[in-house]
Amino acid sequence: MRWLLLRLITEMSRHAGHADIIRESLDGKTAFELVALERGETRG
Numbered sequence: 001m002r003w004l005l006l007r008l009i010t011e012m013s014r015h016a017g018h019a020d021i022i023r024e025s026l027d028g029k030t031a032f033e034l035v036a037l038e039r040g041e042t043r044g
Contacts, residue, residue, distance in 0.1 A: 024030060029037075 020031060
């Protein structure tokens with residue numbers, strides 16, 4: 001059961017990373033930039 005749970009977590013994190021790479025290539029923003037926008041922070 002532990003192996004199965006670890007495998008599921010590993011696969012989910014791998015695919016989430018792939019989706020993030022695709023999103024970055026489409027909109028050009030990194031995850032850090034999106035979090036800053038959500039919080040209303042600006043970089044000066």
